[in-house]
Amino acid sequence: MMSHRALSELHFIPVGQTVSAEYYVSEILGKTLMSTMNRKRERGTVVERKMLKNMSRAIFQQDGAPAHTVNMTQNWLRSNLKSFWAKGTWPANSPDLSPIENIWSILKDDLDSIGEIKDIKMLENRLKTAWSNISPEVLDKLMDGMPKRIHKCIELSGGYIGK
Secondary structure, three states, rough: EEEOOOOOOOOOOOOOOOOOOHHHHHHHHHHHHHHHHHOOOOOOOOOOOOOOOOOOOOOOOOOOHHHHHHHHHHHHHHHOOOOOOOOOOOOOHHHOOOOOHHHHHHHHHHHOOOOOOOOOHHHHHHHHHHHHHHHHHHHHHHHHHHHHHHHHHHOOOOOOOOO
């Protein structure tokens, strides 16, 4: 997860684990999301501080992955979050709209710069380091670009906004 000022902890899916709705709700939403949403610190690294100064303004958004859109997940979100974008709100096939896609590119560039990664543990450690080193200024810049990207999509669609 990301906001204009913070990131969640990374969640590494164990080798061989399928991301079913049950796994997604229990491990990712129930643990990673909730611990991130409940942070109290105003300062600290991007993986320690509150996602927003006023968490009542937070809106949880996710893509259309199957585990995200099934009834079990949607019901859990309705029961546990004040505000989220329900299934169908985020446009299908639109990863370029999401600022988190830029974060993946930053991480890839960081990993490419260090040379050979010898094993999965080394990869996890390097990803955690690179993730926590992303600055609040980078996050703020990426999030500030969201309205412009969305307005451009609306403009290119001829002003049509679906349901």
